[in-house]
Amino acid sequence: MIHTHILVCGGTGCRASQAKEVQEELVSLIRDKHLSQTVQVTTTGCFGFCEKGPIVKIIPDQTFYTQVTPEDARDIIEEHIIKGRKVERLLYEDPKTKKRISDSVHMNFYKKQLRIALRNCGIVDPENIDEYIARDGYQALGRVLSIYSPDEVIDIIKKSGLRGRGGAGFPTGKKWEITSQVEATQKYVVCNADEGDPGAFMDRSILEGDPHAVIEAMAICGYCIGANKGLIYIRAEYPLAIGRLLVAIEQARKYGLLGRGILGNDFEFDIELKYGAGAFVCGEETALINSMEGRRGEPVIKPPFPAEKGYFDCPTNVNNVETFANICPIVLKGAEWFSSIGTEKSKGTKVFALAGKINNVGLIEVPMGTTLREVIFDIGGGIKGGKKFKSVQTGGPSGGCLTESSLDMPIDYETLLEEGSMMGSGGMIVMDEDDCMVAISKFYLEFTLDESCGKCAPCRIGNKRLWEILNKMTKGEATEKDLEKLIDLSHTIKDTSLCGLGQTSPNPILSTFKNFKHEYLGHVRDKQCEAGQCKDLLHYTIDAKMCVGCTACLRNCPVGAISGEKKKPHLIHQDICIKCGICYEKCKFNAILHQS
């Protein structure tokens, strides 16, 4: 009889930090200690607390071990499992109180979360369908097939208020309804797993941690719209997710949950994977369909929408991974339950990938309406290194940068738009006082430049020109006239681009210009970078009063730009200095000044 479960995170992040080796070590120790009858090690999906991975969790006491190495496995088995003493040093330490937290229930990171889409991530073994079934898996499909008509299910989804989690927030039930009403002999359900925002990994984690949640939801969608074929468009760079999906699909087929005559009904549905090459624009549904058809991944003008003419001209319903992951709980618990969560127009929860200068980098799921402050400071644990919060970027390269003044706004589709950003697929990048907003804009433009398909002129050439102007700014070569052009061109690109990529690509510029105009002016007027990020605008000098002549800077300068005698103030030769900042880091006396 198993009484203790050791859950080891099998997500990509933890795997990269030797989670697999940890697990192997645990298994071999359990074997050595003859504990196999009572203790079981299970690989799960992502726990979300990626900052401190690899994660090992003990059930039933919810002990949450962080940054576990293969060498720690012995302590976990010998101390915790055998002797019942928690391994104190592996417990999470609250950065504020400096106290070790004994279990996940008491961690701030989890306290404000509500996990619907991530309900099984970090709990079930994604490669074992039985574990999914044990947590109500495939009950929703069973109920749908035996009790509801397609229209009734669509009605439930509509009433739930679920909106597309891929970015634009189109009502999911409405989308299903439109596709269901188009008459055709062949229709398709497509799951968009072409996650591409920098720093975002919501969809990957769901697929890695709970693939059946998506498979089951796709089958339900197929039943509703009259499709017998599902396609998952997934980027080939997600090998773990692909592997787990393939295992899950095979298991579902064996259990009669995919294929012909599902659960004894005459409903037929099967799923095939389509691999993408990782182009960001292929997340746009028409580009995605082009790519799946073997064509160049670039968008086409809508209408017609995929619901009318999609994959090989057949009506096609495209939903994002997270959207699908919400379907089964809605079917089982009802539209009222779901719509009771969230705000007036944004129901349910949203998964975010926290990244940037935040203490708890990771994956979280919160009810709509949670404030940015709660997410960043309570769940995210605040800013790294005690620095000052400057901005949070949501919505990926299409989104915008919000400031302190937006921190108490509830997170929902409308509010984020009003504040000058957007929900997007859930990337959330936190910036501190050291981040230069002009450089941040340039970073996002670089991404857009790489990812533009090149089909329409404003996006293809316009974004290049925007980047060039920003580049000039960061080098101190731009004028106020350039700044005017930057803003003017941004509006034209937004107004005239073919697809969502171009229509939103200037958003990082426009939102940072709105909120940090003085930084732009500083770059063009005074050739200054307030955050000290733009190297070309920086000067490193030595404050003779503070310098004790320790020679640390001189010894570490890689280009010999510093001279001076021991115990006498040193000097930086500006003509040699490459502005690498090593002297600034090495000086223990705050004698190095960096100014622009």
Add this chain to the structure above:
Amino acid sequence: MKKIHLTIDNKAIEVAEGTTILEAAQKVGIHIPALCHMKMDDIHIENRPGGCRICSVEVKGKRNLSPACATKCLDGMEIKTNTIRVIHARRNILELIISDHPYECLTCAKSGQCELQTMAQDLGIREIHFEGEKSTYREDFSKAIIRDMDKCILCRRCITMCSDFQTVHALSAVERGFEAVVSPAFHMDLNESSCTFCGQCVAVCPTGALSEADYSKDVIQALANPEYTVIAQTAPAVRAALGESFGYPVGTSVTGQMVTALKNLGFDYVFDTDFAADMTIMEESAELLERLTRHLEGDKTVKLPILTSCCPAWVRFIEQNFPDMKEIPSTTRSPQQIFGAIAKSYFAEKIGVPREKLIVVSIMPCVAKKYECERDEFKVDGDPDVNFSITTRELARLIKISNIDFKQLEPSEFDQPLGESTGAGLIFGTTGGVIEAATRTAYELQTGKKLKKIDFESLRGMEAIRSATVDFNGLPIKIGIAHGLGHARKLLEEIQEGRCHYHAIEIMSCPGGCIGGGGQPFHHNKTSILLERQKAIYSEDKQMKIRKSHENASVMKVYEEFLGHPLSEKAEHLLHTSYFDRSSQITIDDSEM
């Protein structure tokens, strides 16, 4: 059909469902500029990627501007095409496009005909506010087409012609973002690609990104060299379009002036490709009748239908795509090559000039002819039967370079004997013409009767695929016609599947046949121009004294004095050819990847 009511710039208009804003605006006298859009109703081709965004307009209630070319009118729409927002955005986009385009207008092959240049003029662009890096690509020089992709604006018209109309798929967009460009796969040269050199990409390119390889300088040098006897041959479609380059109304035949111009340019002899076309007919109808007779006698090995082989792009297409069917086309060479072979044998002998001192220049509506005259089988000891093939456009330039005021020229006659031609040779210039010419001759040779009516109206027109049955004195001969390689592909697939029961099929690569060739004066997507050229050809045919190839006295004389009879050994040697399997050209060798 449902009617839609809307307003454009406050003008109320009623349009049929499915009408685009661009089309609706035209109806009320509003010209919305568009760059990438191309619609050629007569050949059912539309390029509408919505890529240039120049035609952006304001639709009330929509957050962003909408492309007029690709937005369908909806009931109650309120559209503004000239607000400050629209004008500003349009100018910004045009400036962006120009900012990534070389400023080489003065020396560009397309200068004066360039749609980008015209638009910059029309919109009053005087300064580019968004200067920056320009994309650069390796130039690609084939014998027929030059690709200078620095000038490509990614309108994708060429792709539409190459892929949708011709189903050749040599061109597609490659690379992403700012590096995106139209190219053969893997940045191959056109020579290595599946390109048939039909030149329809050149015909629709709005800028100078695609142009014909220009041999006019070589021609000037040959003309200036007293050692050479230089002969011109002019294809039938040239005379129906050349006038457009000199301000004549579309559809004006300028045969006489063209002959005078060529003489003034210094050609020693100005002959007519139509003469060779008549010889093509003699050989091709002999082939048809020979195959027919064997077929009727029950010979199962005989290949029917017989396919015409005048069009070099079509020949390359079948060699690449249907190598297993390379025995089906007539083995008769194209008129250009027949002319070259006769000029450098029969005529060279007659005037006592050694072959190597003879330069044959063909004036063609076509860029593929440049490729054709380079084919090895049309050379004798390395000396090509046709030395240079220049297009109608190049001829127009030659005339201008030589200070000839074309409009003031008195018409003159072709030289003899290779200048004598018939209406049959003339109609080679349009789709349906070759098969009609062949029918005129085959009928009379087969039945021994004189045709009561020479005009076979049923074979004419602009429909993509046409068919007719001609009664050969009780023997129904089924004839098929296709123009455009995509339509040809359909017919070939029908033949492959045994669903095709034609006896003879004419195929031309270009829309409308040679009148719509890639070397003709630019039609700027107005396919009505092709119809006018077609009319010009048929009306000139009507005025010809002799309208049947077998009645061409000079042709008959060549047979009498030199060849013997059609399909004679000598005729086979000089006037026929064979075809090659070029399928490897359109398949990628995986092992090298």
